[in-house]
Structure formats: structure tokens, C-alpha cells
Amino acid sequence: MKILITTIFIGLLSSQNLLADTIDSQRLAPGYRPLAFKIPQTGSYNLPVIDMAGDGEVLTTNHQVRHLHELMGDKITLLSFIYSTCSDVNGCPLATQVFHKINRRLLKEPELAGKLRLLTLSFNPQHDTPEAMSQYAASFTNDKVDWQFLTTQSEQQLQPILDEYRQAIQKIYDQQGQFTGTFSHILRVYLIDKDKQIRNIYSVAFLHADTLINDVKTLLDEASMHKSNVTGDSNTRLQTSDTRQNYSAKNYQTQSIALTDRQGQQADLLKNINNPPLGLPAVSIPADNPVSAAKIALGRKLFYDRRLSLNNTISCAICHIPEQGFSSNEMATAVGIEGRSVRRNSPTIYNVAYATLLFHDGRENTLEQQVWGPLLADNEMGNPSIGYVIDKIKALSDYQGLFEQSFNTTANMLTVGQALASYQRSLNSADSPFDRWYFGKQADAVNDSVKRGFALFKGKGACSGCHLIEKNFALFTDNQTHNTGIGYRESMQKTPEKQKIQVAPGVFIEVDQQDISAVAAVKASDIGRYEITLDPQDRWKYKTPGLRNIALTAPYMHNGSLSTLSEVIQFYNQGGVSNEILDPVIKPLHLSDTEKSDLLAFLQSLTGSNVEELLADAYVAPVGN
CATH class of the missing domain: 3.40.30.10 (Glutaredoxin)
Known part of the structure; x- marks a missing residue:
């Protein structure tokens, strides 16, 4: 090489x-x-x-x-x-x-x-x-x-x-x-x-x-x-699977690792809850779902099990791909069962234990409840009912006794949600270079560009107004919803008469919109938080994402419309997209090219030190053959 x-x-x-x-x-x-x-x-x-x-x-x-x-x-x-x-x-x-x-x-x-x-x-x-x-x-x-x-x-x-x-x-x-x-x-x-x-x-x-x-x-x-x-050397640092970078080139070659070739190592996930990495606060555990290693293990098994979908093809991990930041780098918006399109980008579930609003529109407030959304959505995992999912799990021999061991009862709507929530609550990742510098006081943990970028983040860039940093920890989110103009722009865009469609590496064709409409479902409008509250002031509001591991989770925004962090910085530098209810905190920043580079360096310093440990653990999980 x-x-x-x-x-x-x-x-x-x-x-x-x-x-x-x-x-x-x-x-x-x-x-x-x-x-x-x-x-x-x-x-x-x-x-x-x-x-x-x-x-x-x-x-x-x-x-x-x-x-x-x-x-x-x-x-x-x-x-x-x-x-x-x-x-x-x-x-x-x-x-x-x-x-x-x-x-x-x-x-x-x-x-x-x-x-x-x-x-x-x-x-x-x-x-x-x-x-x-x-x-x-x-x-x-x-x-x-x-x-x-x-x-x-x-x-x-x-x-x-x-x-x-x-x-x-x-x-x-x-x-x-x-x-x-x-x-x-x-x-x-x-x-x-x-x-x-x-x-x-x-x-x-x-x-x-x-x-x-x-x-x-x-x-x-x-x-x-x-x-x-x-080649199967489990002692090496694990790498991501194919992100389809350069897929538009004719000489594209996949770098995917076959499921049978991936090597992993089970991790102690309970420690991420009981002793979160540097830079994160204590995890709040629901009183009715105390954490245990058995619950986390059961939740992990459910998370990667493709049999939990209607046709045994889609698991939670198909959209929240561990080696792609527990999001999906390959497409702007998710694709569910039978190739059905999902309106929004797959958000990362790193540090989701700290989220008080879930989904891009904030329609759920606990992980235990949230898990049922994808399981029942007809364009995600496609199950017709809660009872159908429960009966299917009970009929699988490899689940026999696991719910009884974890909950002293059988699989039901409550325990399935609690198990999946327990696993997701363990995916806490921090102790990044930034954390070691800012919270750990290691002066040489980051370079001067990162330090200047952080000063911009708190000052001229005004990013920390929504991506909060506390005295002893940083979640980099206010757990609120905001209108940045991204949703407004998408709603107001006129569909072009022809669309360029890629059918193979380096091969594109132009297709008339009327031909696409003849075989595709009508794309539903997306008005964000308004769909939940019906308050006109909530139009095009979406949840503030956390920024930890942000370098791993492209593309960005609720619709995956920005491919790189540089594009995100430029979007906010220009002041978002103007509309009558644009959030007042969104204003032009007038950053120089050097300042943009420094801000980018800061964002890249937020990758947690245990990412590969969590990835190795994910590789051990069975996928429900």
C-alpha cells in the first residue's frame, strides 16, 4: 500500500x-x-x-x-x-x-x-x-x-x-x-x-x-x-464499513466487510452508564427500569435482530449502523422495509441516554416508548401491531428464558421497550481530545486550531447558545427544537422536471419527474415540530442534535441535505435560510476562512475515545439469521 x-x-x-x-x-x-x-x-x-x-x-x-x-x-x-x-x-x-x-x-x-x-x-x-x-x-x-x-x-x-x-x-x-x-x-x-x-x-x-x-x-x-x-485479526483497530465515498466514480470499489468476516470483542457496557466517560454527566435511570447487565445484553440482541421486522430483513442497526456513527453515512434519509423511503435522516444514538426529546420532531420523551415507533412504522420495520412483535419474539427459541432472567416476566410491550432502551442508554461516548483538554486540563490534548475553534464556538459563532456546555460536562444540545430554515427551504423548493439518478458507480441517467411520480409515492411534506403541536410557530422546528462524534455521523440536518461539516459551518455562517419564523439566534456570522477551519478542527476533536470499543462490541452481536 x-x-x-x-x-x-x-x-x-x-x-x-x-x-x-x-x-x-x-x-x-x-x-x-x-x-x-x-x-x-x-x-x-x-x-x-x-x-x-x-x-x-x-x-x-x-x-x-x-x-x-x-x-x-x-x-x-x-x-x-x-x-x-x-x-x-x-x-x-x-x-x-x-x-x-x-x-x-x-x-x-x-x-x-x-x-x-x-x-x-x-x-x-x-x-x-x-x-x-x-x-x-x-x-x-x-x-x-x-x-x-x-x-x-x-x-x-x-x-x-x-x-x-x-x-x-x-x-x-x-x-x-x-x-x-x-x-x-x-x-x-x-x-x-x-x-x-x-x-x-x-x-x-x-x-x-x-x-x-x-x-x-x-x-x-x-x-x-x-x-x-x-483477514480476521481481532487485535487490530476496527474500521468502518463502506460509506460509499466516491461512489459516483466509475472506478469505485467497495470496502465493505462481510458480516461473517467482522471481528469484535464484547465490552462492559454497564460501565458506560454507571461511570460515564469524561465530559458526560451521570445518567438518569428511570425508576421503573433499573439498569442491569442482563437487560443491556438482551436489548443489544433485540437491536441487531433482523427478525424483528415483518419480513426478517430490517433491524434497528440497519439504519443506526455502528460503524457509521450509529447513523447512516450512505444516504440522506433512511430506507426501511422493502426499500420504502423514510422522510428523515437517521440520527445517531450515541449519548441518547441524555435526550429528553426523541425523533427529529421531539414527539417522544423516553427511550422505552420511542422504540415502538420504528417497530410499527410501515416504512421502517413494518410490523402490523405490538402483539405481532411480542408473539414473534416469544416463538423464537433463542429468546427463551432471557426476558424472565432480566425482568422476571415474559416478553411484553413494556419489557421489550425497557430492554432496547437499556442497550441504547449504554452507548455513551466521550473522553474526546476536547474533553481531555477542557475538562481534563491536559494542555497538549488538542492543537491551537481546536482551541481557537472552541473560542469561536462560544463567542463569535454563538454555537453554544443551542449546543450547551456546562461547567463540568457538555451534552452540546439544549434538548429543544429550532427553525434554522432547512425545513423551510425544502418545503419551498420546486421539484425539477428532470432528476439525475445514479444507477451504478459512475453511471447516471436523467429521468422525467412524471415517470418518477408514476411509480413513487407522493412525498409527504415535512413541517417539523408543528406536526406534533399544531402550533404555527413550531413550523420547521427540529431538535438540536448533540455534537459528540459529529465527524462520524454525516450527512447532517434532519433531511441529510448537508454532506459535510464544512457545508454545515457555511450554512450557519450565512445565517441559515431566511423565513418569517426563523429562530432569532440564527444570524450571519461573518467568519473568515481561517475561522471556519478552526471551527471545523474543534468539531473534529469531539470524537470519543471509546468509539472503537462500542463498535467492537456491536460486531459480536448476532444479527438474527
Whole structure:
């Protein structure tokens, strides 16, 4: 397995003397100095998928026409944008300096060098021709490290690439309106894995050769462990199943792990209730459903049992997939029995023990009651009645004696709900890097970008107004409902006359809406909390989700309409979608690109340390063959 580092530099160091000339006049970025903190052990942290890497046509130094995606896939990719005449020492020259340090490291680590590729792309094709890039590359390249330098044929061919990576640049003009040869831009470097997925975005504040190499090795460890999982090595870190990332490409290949090949290990789930991880408060246990290990085990068995659906195909875990954050990364809204569409996105059930409102519209208030909604919904598990479910469980030989052991009575409406609630109440996940820094007082648990992002979260971003943080714990939700404009926008959208439908990897067809309507049920309108209260002020209100493990639970919002956390940040930055009853807390934030990156880094720091333990436990559960 190899990794590719693609560096799309938008600017090249014009002179080796530049750094010396500016070192005294400008405060240098951390990337020039030794790290001020101890980096975490390789493989001890996760790099969640942020987005798919963009593609575009580029030119090599020998005038070959290539596509960026051709230079990805066999190795991991780092993309950064620079231009050769940049004079900002903390801009393009910083990217060059960091990758030059990596180059030197690779010369000492030939095994790693064979798994990395460095690519440098200029965003000034008018000046940085293939010949210019070749001259610049001469002082950096060698036959031991794969470092390629790229440009484009024109600004028109470059612009779609910049758009794909949300990399804004602006030409600077003098008073006479003449281009000065200088660009205004924010330095970014993109770490991309073999599946052409962006796994990290580095800005000036934390672009450093050491952290970058560490992240690359972490991705190598991840890939190695994924391979071990497929071959049945239960001692390795468990990976997620196929999220269908890059499913739109013709060269898509599934990474699913067959149910029979998945290896797991049973966990002590009771401890997550009796002693919640750092950052969570005590769990409130209903007086009529005291917790026990036997109840949790029975609830887990029910949760993964496909026989609890009408036709023995759908379990709770089909929509709340453990390896996808106990949500579903593969589709915007859930699909139930016989492929019937569900209106809303599958919410994660991590930390659902603390929820006082359940479902996106808040129509239930206890887990014991909530479980019956999906069991009886005709587009979810499809059972015709409560009695039908109870009789079916009683007839299954592997449930004999389990309810009596847990409840001193047989299966009934109450005990089925209590068992499922007990398991869900144990899925508490915290002790994230953020928790270890903020509640555990470990100064080096997160980097400076995360700390700045948290300050934005509480301050300028005003996120903590709804995603609450208390003195000794944080649920990151107010357990209330709000109108952000997402539901309003969906209600007001006109259905297009034609829709683009994907029928296979990389294969799309356009279908007339009238043909779709002829075979599909009419899509029900979704007015949110109003459907429960019938109060007009509750139109398009939906429950505030908790943010723990948010990096694992894409897509986002009640309808799954936002695919990435970056899109979520941009949605709130623009002030939601205006409507007459928009929640007054939703306002434009005016965040800069750097602030957006910092806020994203904070959200990515909320992944709990016990996620893989809970995933391993889920892999042990029988699925009801």
C-alpha cells in the first residue's frame, strides 16, 4: 500500500534569501520551528473524512496533460496552493519549506518515501509555465522522493480546481488597474487518502512537517489495520464499513466487510452508564427500569435482530449502523422495509441516554416508548401491531428464558421497550481530545486550531447558545427544537422536471419527474415540530442534535441535505435560510476562512475515545439469521 502527498502549491519560493530577509521583520509560523508540544502517538487518533478531493486537468513540467485524480489513489495526497513569486514568508514559502523538510525526512526513510508523493501546483499559470515549474523543481527533486511540480494551461482550467477545494484567491492591482503579480490568498494544505478523501486541512497555524508526517503514518496504520480486519485479526483497530465515498466514480470499489468476516470483542457496557466517560454527566435511570447487565445484553440482541421486522430483513442497526456513527453515512434519509423511503435522516444514538426529546420532531420523551415507533412504522420495520412483535419474539427459541432472567416476566410491550432502551442508554461516548483538554486540563490534548475553534464556538459563532456546555460536562444540545430554515427551504423548493439518478458507480441517467411520480409515492411534506403541536410557530422546528462524534455521523440536518461539516459551518455562517419564523439566534456570522477551519478542527476533536470499543462490541452481536 502506498500513500501520495500531493502539494498543490500556489506559489514557489522565489529566492533562498527570502526567508533570511524577512526572518527579523515578520513573526514566523510554527512550521519553521521545532514543535512546541509532544505529538500524539501514531495511530492513537482518528482522521475523519472531511470531503471528497476535487479533480481537474493539470500540466506536468514536460507538458503532459494529467488529471489530479490520476495522481491520487495509489498513495496518500497532500494538496496545497501556492504561486512562485509569493513574498509572504508565512504564505507560499511556508508550504515550500515544510515540504522541503518532508523531502529530507523521506531521504532517511526510504520505506516511507515509497509510499508518499509530493505534488506542487501553481495557481499562477500565466507566469508559472511548465518550464518555470521545471526550473523551480530542480533544487528540490531527486530520484529517491516522488515530488512532482504542476501547473495548468490557463486560469480558466485552474478555476474549477480552486472551486472544488474552496480555495479563494484574488489578484492584487495597482492604482492604475495593472496586475501587480501578487495574489491575496489563505494558505491551505489538504491531506488526501487512497480513496481520494480529504482527511485533514492544514492552515498556517498548524502546518508543520512533524505533524504532517505523523498524520501520514496514522493513515498508513489505518489502512494496514483495515486489511488486518478483513483477514480476521481481532487485535487490530476496527474500521468502518463502506460509506460509499466516491461512489459516483466509475472506478469505485467497495470496502465493505462481510458480516461473517467482522471481528469484535464484547465490552462492559454497564460501565458506560454507571461511570460515564469524561465530559458526560451521570445518567438518569428511570425508576421503573433499573439498569442491569442482563437487560443491556438482551436489548443489544433485540437491536441487531433482523427478525424483528415483518419480513426478517430490517433491524434497528440497519439504519443506526455502528460503524457509521450509529447513523447512516450512505444516504440522506433512511430506507426501511422493502426499500420504502423514510422522510428523515437517521440520527445517531450515541449519548441518547441524555435526550429528553426523541425523533427529529421531539414527539417522544423516553427511550422505552420511542422504540415502538420504528417497530410499527410501515416504512421502517413494518410490523402490523405490538402483539405481532411480542408473539414473534416469544416463538423464537433463542429468546427463551432471557426476558424472565432480566425482568422476571415474559416478553411484553413494556419489557421489550425497557430492554432496547437499556442497550441504547449504554452507548455513551466521550473522553474526546476536547474533553481531555477542557475538562481534563491536559494542555497538549488538542492543537491551537481546536482551541481557537472552541473560542469561536462560544463567542463569535454563538454555537453554544443551542449546543450547551456546562461547567463540568457538555451534552452540546439544549434538548429543544429550532427553525434554522432547512425545513423551510425544502418545503419551498420546486421539484425539477428532470432528476439525475445514479444507477451504478459512475453511471447516471436523467429521468422525467412524471415517470418518477408514476411509480413513487407522493412525498409527504415535512413541517417539523408543528406536526406534533399544531402550533404555527413550531413550523420547521427540529431538535438540536448533540455534537459528540459529529465527524462520524454525516450527512447532517434532519433531511441529510448537508454532506459535510464544512457545508454545515457555511450554512450557519450565512445565517441559515431566511423565513418569517426563523429562530432569532440564527444570524450571519461573518467568519473568515481561517475561522471556519478552526471551527471545523474543534468539531473534529469531539470524537470519543471509546468509539472503537462500542463498535467492537456491536460486531459480536448476532444479527438474527
